[in-house]
Amino acid sequence: MARPVSGVKRVASVIGLPAEHREEYERHHAAVWPGVLDRLAQSNIRNYSIYRHGELLFAYFEYTGEDYEADMAAIAADPETQRWWAVQEPLQRPLDERGPGEWWAELPEIFHTD
Numbered sequence: 001m002a003r004p005v006s007g008v009k010r011v012a013s014v015i016g017l018p019a020e021h022r023e024e025y026e027r028h029h030a031a032v033w034p035g036v037l038d039r040l041a042q043s044n045i046r047n048y049s050i051y052r053h054g055e056l057l058f059a060y061f062e063y064t065g066e067d068y069e070a071d072m073a074a075i076a077a078d079p080e081t082q083r084w085w086a087v088q089e090p091l092q093r094p095l096d097e098r099g100p101g102e103w104w105a106e107l108p109e110i111f112h113t114d
Contacts, residue, residue, distance in 0.1 A: 009063040010112065013104035016093030017057045025091045026052075035080035043071035057092070059104060 017025055029050065040048060044065030051058045065071045075081055089103070098105035 012060045012107040015057050015104045017055055018093055021091035033084055036084045039075055039078045039081050043075050
């Protein structure tokens with residue numbers, strides 16, 4: 001996917017977080033591994049935030065690169081990120097409504113203003 005005319009692709013997604021995993025998940029995210037953060041930056045991910053509402057996590061990031069699919073593939077192929085995901089995924093609960101191949105369910109953008 002080419003970069004949008006605005007220069008930024010905004011991505012929002014959701015996933016479940018069972019209450020019994022909340023403390024551990026938040027503890028991990030208070031100290032995200034530097035290699036994971038470096039890979040995100042190298043793959044043109046900016047302004048990445050995760051919020052929690054009850055047992056639902058909401059993530060938002062901005063993509064500023066030229067080749068979204070290639071940058072997402074580089075993240076997925078990164079050994080440090082794979083290790084991070086192996087720790088995080090058992091804590092999460094994907095939503096039934098997610099699309100094919102999605103772990104986090106990507107949300108459509110309904111409104112935006114700068």
